[in-house]
Amino acid sequence: MSERVGRLERTAGANGTATSDTAVDIAEAAARRPPGGRTRRLNEARILEAAEAVFAEAGFTGASMQAIAEKAGLPKANLHYYFGTKEGLYRTLLSHILDMWVDAFEHIAPERDPAEALAAYIRDKMRWSRTRPLASKVFANEVIHGAQQIEGYLGTKLRSRVEDKAKVIEGWIATGRMAPVDPKHLFFSLWATTQTYADFEVQVRRVLGCETLGSADYDHATDQVIGLMLRGCGLVSKNG
Template identity: 60%
Template sequence: MSGRQAVSPRSRRQARLDLILEAAEGVFADAGFEGASMSSIAAAAGLPKANLHYYFGTKEALYRAVLEGILTLWLSATDPIRPEADPAEALSAYVRAKMRWSRQRPQASRVFANEVLHGALYLQSYLAGPLRALVREKSAVIEGWIAEGRMRPVSPPHLFFAIWAMTQTYADFDPQIRAVLDCPPLDEQAQAQGGATVLQLVLGGCGLA
């Protein structure tokens, strides 16, 4: 271990990796996998193109690395849905968490959407594995609430599909929403109104309003 460098090699390498991953997420979100070029990602990261190949080998490997980072986020928002929780509060917290994700990580949402839209080639194992397991677990919790008469009967998996769709649309279909509302930068008020509407549909549909 030579003391020549102020920053350890590992953290320097990690900083480069993160820089590339962040740039790649943005370009993949804007252009999709095929539309994104290694040149444009390199330009976005402010690095020479060959540097990307040094760190990640291939474009596909870089793409998979970007997806990996996104997936961990996707699984972490269902925590509030637990048997002993209040259904209305738990579902509200989940919807709010999903809306926050759309607002704060719209690029991640769009990379994910693009991947699923085109067949989920790189996500099949994740969708049929951890995600399916998570939905089954949380569906059982909701079925329990229904059996106890604490909310209206509803198909839990389809409730999840609806919540995902309604919340992610604010990231994925942002151009459409902005055009219809005529507000080039999607303002705070529109976001809040969208969140309120989603909540109203979810709670109303579950008989929790």
């Protein structure tokens, strides 16, 4: 389900010497990489987890390698050994996040019932907002500030994926199975309404007046979004 997505990753040279090229060449990088030692894999995972938290809280420039190192329980120089530069670490993290981002798309398949497919898609995205809010925030922060690191991915991989799924929805519309909406703008609205529960969680909590969003809150929110969107697509005729 998850083919590696962007070609964003940079690989650090074996001795802390970062390969610093602006363009996103790869292929050779995979070859250059030392055979994935067990230690390496373990530490890279620890660092990436810490980086996700710090980048989510503070943004790219606000995050410091020192803070990430402390959260990962390693000396700062160690991060540079594995990821070369702060930007290299950030790009690797983004690459992992983008992988997850597109997976939910698979629900949109021509043979499925539109209402079921869209509901499943929304449920998946809402689950993602609940379980991986930090990843969602890192992604949102990146896009808000210009998406310089993932602009290529947005215009190629994501775009063609959206194009495919838009065709599916146009098929549903052509056979009269749902209201005539612009599929791409439908996706924009679906992304926005589901991710807002992760990215703007503080606002949601403050407006609702609760200290934390429990599973009951998330279930209710999911129901609301599904109801609103399915009705908006002319699916589910009950009520109003």
